[in-house]
Amino acid sequence: MNLIDTATQTSAQPSRSKGLAQTQTISDLSESQVAAIRKIPPHDAAKPRAIDARRPASIFLSNERFELEQANIFRKFAVPVTVSAILSQPGSVIAHEGYGVPLLLMRDKQGVVRAFLNACMHKGSKLVEDCEPHRAGKVTCPYHAWTFALDGRLVGVPREETIANFDKADRGLAELACREAGGLIWVMLDRTAEPNFSNIDDELVGDFNAFDIPDMHVYGRKTFELDANWKLVQEPFLEGYHVQRLHARSVGPMFADVPNVTSVLGHNIRQISGKINFTPDCLDIEGENIHKSVTHAYLVFPNTVIVTSPYYISVMFIMPKAAGRSVVDYIMLTRGEADNEKAADVYQRSYEMILNVFGNEDFRAAEISQKGLSSGALEDVVYCGLEETIPLYYEILERYL
Template sequence: MQEHSLMTEHKDDPRYALFETLIGCVTDNKPHEPFETSEIDVRYYTDDEWFKHEQETIFSDVPLILGPSAMLAEAGQHFTHDHTGKPILVVRGRDKKLRAFLNVCRHRGVRLADAPEVSRKPTFTCPYHHWTYGLDGTLTNVPVEDSFPDFDKSCRNLVQLPCEEAHGLIWVNPNKNGTLNLPDFLGNIANDLDNFGIADDHFFQQTVQTRKANWKLIVEAFQDGYHVTRLHKNTVGGFFMDCVAAQETVNQHIRSIVARKELADAIELPQAQWDFRNHVSFAHFIWPNTIMVFHPDYISQMALYPQSSGETVVVHSCVIDSKPASDKEQAHFERGFDIIENGVFNAEDLHTCEQAQIGMDSGANDTLVVGGHEGGLRAFLNICEQSTGDFDRFIRQPNAKLDIVDLHDTADSR
């Protein structure tokens, strides 16, 4: 009866069902899923040829989140993005529409704009010969144009990329011939993005750094409830119950939830009083490279851009409910961001991922162990298999013979 009520009353908010699952884990003192142990070959994180295979099968034609749409609130605001291997320019036009272009002049191929942080200008002028483009990518001025007889400017507008503003986020496919099709891509994980209110939030801060760790290690760190009270024991670990977490896959995404200690107070509360930011913490994975962590009073969006098998660019964007109304509010959010960015993510999560990469490169282990409280990690690996294939070459159950294969042949043959 309770399930039927939940389905009808909250059919457009799938967070309730996972919240109820987590309450069941506490009241029944049972894990979300039956325990199992498996091992995974360390070459999954270290092999350069396999990395190239991932780039081709996962990242070559896929919607990516380049940031919260609140970054570009005004016409003329723009930023450049180089972490996908393609030079990208994202612009808010005078018509308020977001567009993405290859950041390349159509004359001699020179880089057009240089704005790693949000900037604002009315047009874009190439530094080489001063060809000028409007915010919509239209070529508007060619100096000494009569020296180009029979030249049609309309054929030399900037090359546009698939781009859409949806659910408060900037979505771009770096493949100019690709598509987005976000409704099919997202499934009902889109409901979560809307229900958390990202589209109404204020852009607060962004950091960009390069870390010496495989991108999958970083994703896995944010799908692992096993480490929270241990690795983070001196920072945020005390706010959480130990190993009380649940997750479910949605298309190629993962909806994850971890119990804060306040969840004990929610057990006797009606569903209308469940708090998705204070009783629990959601940490969603949006395929292929974005983690959304929904903190009590702000949202972290962490995008991971693999540069090599052992190096990843990490872009951490923070949005809050509204622009701080006072210096005191500004200081509050700055302190909160500093604690998460430097005290938790950098000093603990990302540092540990780098140490794991060093350990794997050392040859100490042929395989790594995945246990019962690491279900989110296992879910992520299964999702990767859907795009790359050959998962069975890397993972095995204990006491089974490990199939050692030539990964270079594997990558070349696909």
């Protein structure tokens, strides 16, 4: 597993002083979230059921299955690409290559996020060569200095008089359908496909707005290149079965070995669980940070995971590269920049801890599972009652295959 540290504690956002002072109580959440939280039973009453659910090992190994997913999911639905906070201000620009398509995301002067192919309309040169956030009033090709406005218009061509029958209006950047909602940015990767944003559910967006995701701060980013199928990387975030086992020496003792309260929001899945300290009466403690006792985990269709913590939110874009390879773009969001020593210490320790848990435990588990499945030892994979959200997700995915 190769770790590429793309940025730490960087953001295009202006400085804000919130630190740890602003936490969320149950009253800050959406009605839907509160209703789901109220359904969490006491731990001694939360009994997992026995299920009979299997999937063939080939869904993680087959090139044919990989191509089917690419054609029917990743090229027919808009996919989450990044968080709004990466492009927090007008004039923000970032390139993105995680899906194998060179993208260029830009927030124009009116505050609208647009997506383009990262290709100069002269000879196709990349306009932005790295994948770091930038601030710019325009984008200029490094090859021949053709210049484009943030809305994609071609506005400058050196020695334009030497090109016959030429109109700059005909050579704007190749635009992709794009939508921003709930603090995430979705993009259609195929310019020729009918734009399909049906996976952006209003209830999901309401939940993310309640978390204040659109206005959060990017504390850190890290990219993980994994030798594992993207679905194997995603599976741990759809179940609690592994938590006290895989994470026994890290975060496992913080969580109860009980089922989640699961809701399907359109194509998306929300899981809510009480931590080891959870009791129903803790929900009514005035001013109590709800994230200290309750964890929310979302699967944003088809491939993005969002997990809450007391003082930050983890966002993972899990992007397929091949049948046995994937890339994860991890982003840690906080409510603002650390404005005191305590906040700085908590954020730094949290960032180091979560990268270790995800990188050296969850992602490692995906890689060693990929190796084992590749040996041919298993014809199918079996799921238990504490993993029942995984086959639920596959039922949603398989509708389109």
